[in-house]
Amino acid sequence: MSKLKQIDDDVLVQRFFDHDYQDRGVVKWQGFYLSDHTAALKKQARQEAVKHPAKTQQSLEEMSAILSDAYANGKRVSIQLNARNPNGEFVPDLTGPVIGYEDDAVYLADQPPVSLSEMRHVTKIS
Structure with a gap:
């Protein structure tokens, strides 16, 4: 691949992302959350919600x-x-x-x- 062709490709790609591409943000990732992943996140949230009260300081x-x-x-x-x-x-x-x-x-x-x-x-x- 010639250097001129590479530069043209880079310019074309940059122009695409600057002007044509519309990023959907987080929406595009929501389909990747599996039930076991959401279950693990819920379990972690439950564990973090548990409070550990102070016990008396022993000698x-x-x-x-x-x-x-x-x-x-x-x-x-x-x-x-x-x-x-x-x-x-x-x-x-x-x-x-x-x-x-x-x-x-x-x-x-x-x-x-x-x-x-x-x-x-x-x-x-x-």
Whole structure:
């Protein structure tokens, strides 16, 4: 393809988009939303609508005792972190069995390690 032909094609395409093409915006994408996609969006909206109220701040000794007991007896715990989402609400609690600890980090199954300083409240789940 010659350089002159390429330039003419580029000019023709640009002229088409500048003068002839009418973009329909979002309307053209609505047919692509599948039922499973809309169901996933609804599920996400329901999860985001759930509020996680503040629990009382426990001392490090209280939290350590609960975590130690849960680790020794293979029990599950629920941990509320001090972290908040962009709306200022507490993030969902981390739950799972305590599978280990190291220094001030606690390991729950299927969760990232959590530092004691990041925790607000620990509850043992029966």
